[in-house]
Amino acid sequence: MAGANDGKAGLIESISAAVVVHDADTRITRCNAAAQGLLGLTEAQLLGKDSADPAWRFLRADGTAMPAEEYPVNRVLADQQPLQDLILGIQRPDSPDIAWVLVGAVPVSDPDGGLSRVVVTFMDISLQKRAEAELRRARREWEGIFQAIGQPAMILDPEHGVVTANRAVVRLTGMSAEDLRGKKCYEVFHHTGEAPRGCPFEKMLSSGRLETVEMEMEALGRVFLVSCTPMVDDRGNLERVIHIATDVTEQRQAAEALRMTQSAVDRTSVAVFWIEPHARFLYVNDAACRSLGYSRDELLAMTVHDIDPDFPREVWAAHWEDLRRAGSMTFESRHRRKDGRTFPVEITINYLKFDGRECNFAFAQDISERRHLQQQLLYAQKLDSISTLAAGVAHNFNNILTAILGNVELARRGTGRTGNLERAMEAVDRGAQLTKQLLSFSRRECGAKTAVSVAKLLDSVSQTLGAVLDSNIQVTCRVSDDAAHALANFAEIEQVLMNICLNAQEAMPKGGVLGIHANTVNLPPEYCRAHESMVPGEHIRISVRDTGTGMDEETLARIFDPFFTTKGPDRGTGLGLSSAYQAVARHGGAIEVASEVGRGTTFTVYLPATEKPEGDVARAEAAEPVGGNETVLVVDDDEMVLSMLEESLVLLGYTVLTAGNGKDAVDIYRQGRDRIDLVLLDYMMPGMDGEDAYGELRKINADVRVLVISGYDEESKVKPLLEAGVDGFIQKPVDLCKLSRAVRNVLDEP
Secondary structure, eight states: OHHHHHHHHHHHHHOSSEEEEEETTSOEEEEOHHHHHHHTOOHHHHTTOOTTOTTOOEEOTTSSBOOGGGSHHHHHHHHOSOEEEEEEEEEOTTOSSEEEEEEEEEEEEOTTSOEEEEEEEEEEOHHHHHHHHHHHHHHHHHHHHHHHOSSOEEEEOTTSBEEEEOHHHHHHHOOOHHHHTTOBHHHHHTOOSSOOTTOHHHHHHHHSSOEEEEEEETTTTEEEEEEEEEEEOTTSOEEEEEEEEEEOHHHHHHHHHHHHHHHHHHHOSSEEEEEOTTSBEEEEOHHHHHHHTOOHHHHHTOBHHHHOTTSOHHHHHHHHHHHHHHSEEEEEEEEEOTTSOEEEEEEEEEEEEETTEEEEEEEEEEOHHHHHHHHHHHHHHHHHHHHHHHHHHHHHHHHHHHHHHHHHHHHHHTOSOTTHHHHHHHHHHHHHHHHHHHHHHHOSOOOOOEEEEHHHHHHHHHHHHHHHSOTTEEEEEEEOTTOOEEEEOHHHHHHHHHHHHHHHHHTOTTOEEEEEEEEEEEEOHHHHHTSTTOOSEEEEEEEEEEOSOOOOHHHHHHTTSTTOOOSOTTSOOSOHHHHHHHHHHHTTOEEEEEEOTTSOEEEEEEEEBOOOOTTOOOOOOOSSOOOOOOEEEEEOSOHHHHHHHHHHHHHTTOEEEEESSHHHHHHHHHHHTTTOOEEEEESOOSSSOHHHHHHHHHHHOTTOOEEEEESSOTTTTTHHHHHTTOSEEEESSOOHHHHHHHHHHHHTOO
C-alpha cells in the first residue's frame, strides 16, 4: 500500500502543472511543488486545508471576487461532473500580484462507486493574461490615437473599402462610422463610382510605397493633401491601407494670396526692400532694381550701406534700435545708383518679427519731382510775399536815403552839427543790413542743415519784420538762455517764421502785439509718435503769438491745406502756411496752431536742438584799415563804384589799375600779369561777366589771385564762381575797413 502511495506521489510531482487533491470533505490530502509555488503556501500549510479556509481568495475571470460555492472543488462535488477550462485569479498571501490560472477538476470514485477525491490541476496563464490585457490596452490606445487624429483618417482594405474611419471623417462627411464602413474611399470623398485620376491609392498599388497627392475634392468643396500608406503581412501581401487626408484649402488660398501679393509687390512702382538686422537685403522688388540700376541678384548680395550714403555701418546699429522701439518710421534720405548718381527718397520702414526672426520692411519713393515742386512752391510763396515786402522796403529805404542825403549835404556845406558823416555811415549800415535780409529772404535754394543760433535767427527775423510790418504792430522777441542752437537751414526756417508773422499782420488790421519767444523743451516719445518725422529728445520751441482776430474751428482745421487762404481775391496764393508745415516736417520737427475767435493765435514751431559746432567763432574784423604796396586790378562796370574802390585802395597804399568790363580786365592782365598781385573782380557785368572773366584769367595764369565783389550774397548767383576756386568774396556795400581786411586776407595767403 505504501508503495502504491509512493507511486502516486511520484506521479503527481512529475506533472509540470500544479496539482491539488481534495477528499470528499474538500480537505487537501496531496499537492505537488508546482501547486505550492503557484499558491504561495508550503506543503504543511496546504495539507488539511478545506475550501472554506479564509486563506483562499479566488477571483472570477472578470476580476470580481469568486464565492466559495464556485470554487472548482465545490462545483465538482456538487455536480459530480468534471470541470474544464475555468479561468480564475488567485490572490496569494505572499504577493499583491494576481496569478491567473486555467483550472481543470476531475472527480475520483472509490471501489463502491462513491466520490472519494477531487483532483484539481492549475495551469499558470498569467503571462497570457497579461499579454491579452496589454493587447487590449494597446488597441484602446491605438483607437484613441486614431480617433484623436485631427485629419480625416481611414483604414482601407486592398479594394478601396473603408474598414474603419475616425471622428474627423464623420464630421467632414456627415456620415456615421457604421454608414462609412464598407464604402469605397472615392465614393466618400468624390461621390464617384471609380477612383479619380491621380488617385494616391492607385499610385501606391503600382509603386508599393507611400504616395501623397494634393487633390481637390469637389464634392466637399475643399482641397486635401492625401497620403496612402501600405500595410503588408509577413509575406509582403497587402492587408490594409492607411488613408489620411489633410485639409490644405487655407494653405493653398494663402499661398495663392501670397503669390498674388508677391506679384503685386514685384510690379508696384514703389521700391520695396526686406532688410535683416545686419543691413543685408532679403528681398527686393522690380522697382528697386530699376531705380538703382542693379539686377536682383546683385542687390541681394549687397547691404543698405552700399546704396544709401546716409546710413554708413557706424550708425546702423543705433538706427535699428530706434526702429525696434518705434515700430514704424518715415524719413527722407538718399539712394545711390549703380552709376554713382544719387537721388532723394522718402522711406517708410516697419519693424517686423516673424518666427523669431527680425526684419525691416521698407518702401522707398523717389521724391526728385516732389523736391522740385516743393522748391517751386516755396519760390511761388516768396513771390507772394514780395508785394507785402515792397511797400515796407521802399518806405525803409526812403528813410535811409533821406538820412544819408541830409547828413552828407550838411557835412558838405559845413552847416550841420559834428558827426554828420558818422550818422550817414550808420544809415548806410542800416541799408546794407536790410539788403542782406532781403537777399537771404529771396534765396530759392535752402541748402544743408547746420547748427543755427536761435538768437541770430530771431534777430534776423525781427530786423526784416521792422522793414515790413505796419508801424502800429509792436514786435517783442525773447530768447531763453537754454535755447542755443537748432539743427536747421537758416534761410528756410527764417522763411517759415516770416510766413507766420506776415499772416499775423493780416489778423491785426488795427495794430497789436506780435510776440516771438524761444526756449528748449524735452519732448517725450508719446508726443513724437503723433508726429512721425520727430525723434524724442531736446527741441527748440519757437512760439509766435499775435493779438489779432483769431480763427474759428473750421478755419483751424484747414489752415495748413495748400491753396487755402482767408485773404481776399488776388491777395494771396494760400501757399505760405502749407510751405511752412512741409518745411518744418523736413527738418524733423512739427508745427502746431492754437486760436480762438477774438483772442488771437499762437503758432508753435518745434525744431531739433543741437550742440554748437566747434570752431563756430566769428573772426573779429580789424578796427582800423590795413594797407599794402601791391598792385591791384579793380574790375567793375559801375563807374561810381569803380572810382570809389580805386580811391580807397590808393588811400591804403596800393597801386591800382582799373577796367570797366571783363574783356578789358583780361586784356590788361594779359599785358601786366607779372606785376599784378590781385584782381578785385565784380561778378555781374554786361558782356563778359565775372565768371567768364575768371575763366579767361585762369587760362593766362592758373595761380591768379582773385577777390570777387558783388551785391549778391555768397549763397546766391555767386556760389558757382566761389566753388570754381576764387580766393575770396566780399559783399557790397563795403567800407574801408572791410575792404582792406578782405584784400589783405587774400594777399597774405601763402
